[in-house]
Amino acid sequence: MTTEVIPRTAQGQESAALARRTVEELLQRVQERLSSFLAAERARYAEVNERAVVAIDALSDLVEAGGKLVRPAFCLAGYLAAGGDPEDPGIVAAAAALEMLHISALVHDDVLDDSRTRRGKPAVHLLHATLHRSRGWQGESRRFGEGVALLVGDLALVYSDELMSHAPAAARPEWHHLRSEVMIGQYMDVAAAAEFSVDPALSRLIALIKSGRYTIHRPLVVGASAAGRADLAPALAEYGEAVGEAFQLRDDLLDAFGDSAQTGKTAGLDFSQHKMTLLLGWAMQRDAHIHGLITEPGHTPDEVRGRLLDTGVPEDVERHIAGLVDKGCAAIADAPVDPVWRSELTNMALRVAYRNK
Template sequence: MTTTSPPHDADLSSIEETRAALLDRVEERLRSFIAQEQSRWFDINPRAAQGADAIAAFIASGGKRLRPKFCLSGFLAAGGSPASSGAVDAAAALELLQTFILIHDDIADNSSLRRGEPTVHEVFAAEHRARGWQGESRRYGEGVAVLAGDLAFVYADQLAAQLPALSRGVWNELRAELVIGQHLDMVVAAEGVGDPVLSRWIAVQKSGRYTIHRPLVLGATLAGRPDMAAAFEGYGLALGEAFQLRDDLIDAFGSTEDAGKPTGLDFAEHKMTLLLALAAERDPRVRDLVDRRDGKPWDVELLRKILEETGVRATVERTIAGLVDKACASLATSGLDEAWRHEFSRLATQVAYRSR
């Protein structure tokens, strides 16, 4: 794994403390913004506040805050002022965008848990059942949750409204890539397309660019350094692919307790992940198992067994390590100072080798 020589502890502490202070401001911005929305809609009618209430609960449930962290890291590494309110709003907007996509994703994946708690659509469906309301509880829960996700998307754009032109362009591209990537993820799963090239492209679009690359570039442009886009693209795309591969491994082999959400959902929903596409390319047994047009469930345990036997799991681990090396090496000629190069190396390891 590529590493840089550790800089002075004081430099690293300064980076972490400055970013932590900004992340605290992001949390406060999210809390105060959503609280204001809850209040104004509640005053009209308590039911009108349910969407904002769901967003508030979702954000309060935790999350890794990776996108705000990378946005602020790009901003600070590019020389942005810690006093900036624009960077705080941009980072908060990214977390609201993440709220939007995860609420929708849980519906698409038929997931009952997120961060160890019932998903938004399950909460609303349970309320419908408990109160004996008219109609179908599942459809009600999913419909109301979709609207809560839409509201999070609206709020994200409100916080991003004051972005300067260059940053706004990055924001717009980020949102489009995310939605198109999610769309393709669903369509390819439905069609049963086992194409590693396409699967890799989808992983890059819906995860790599959205999670790391675009937030970094968004932060850099806010700091007035769009010239850093190329270096952050090399880092972000390589690390983003490693991030998605780790996600695939967690879903395939991890536990629900550790992940905070049901694992095995990619298999259950016939998702042609990058992991599975690579396996299908190597072993005809995998192709036979996933190439089903009759809509019947895949044999999940047999798939896991074959992935182990064929060495695909080990191959993916080696691929992740290589991608981390590639990400870190891409910053060698970026002009970043030693402390920031070391910090980005640390973040790469943290992201690529997480357990949830």
């Protein structure tokens, strides 16, 4: 499996390398912007009271642990593909806002899913529940830990907006849409998991909203809009939705078969949280027995894994991922952007679809 499109000419190769380097340099600035933003907030509140910085420190820990920065990368790529000026600090603020929003979503998600670890460390709600218990504080440790995570996520959500207020105003409508849509997609995901009825059409819709749009399509359009090129939205939407679905399907495969030391996340959470992923939805259509393996007590994740492999669905998902990457890349084949950026978007599609963490 190749994960890079190698341009045929030496000049093309150089331009492609330059494009990727520009994104990576800007991602470095995004990371610095997040750190310096939180450091300034910490300095402002450190004098108020020792308790006033706890929530800020929780966010700094997540920033420093480092994420994949997928959404900032697509935002920057959309901006640069649309001809935006890489020296404008506004686009760094926009990309940082997307990452801060994602940190909020992770902290809240970990409460929803009762995940144990995040970015290789204990999830915020667990860490604070443990502190509560060890200090012998009043009340229920679980409620305390989850309450702290709720507020830490709220703070990140608020900070994401503060960062976005430094981005070009033209990016704002897409930003608002992205944020409300992901919350609504999250509710649909939680409800579908609770219902746990086999409905691949619903699973695809949720994957489209939660991943296709939130992770790829809308960050790209935020970037292109910031560069004044909202006209690119339709092509970027088609690319983003296809590549985003591939991203989500890889997520499903990594959850089921990945290495948690590599991903930094608890493995098999989709099983224990009854997530009706597309992988599980298709597999249950072929083998109804899997439903019971997941919902009835006494079965191990390895039993589910074995049975899933027997259905042949994981290979089908791999084929589907390949088709989605092709579809996404075809969508931008005629888009009015520099061919260098078209290549880079193709490379990015391959990288997210075939990542191992």
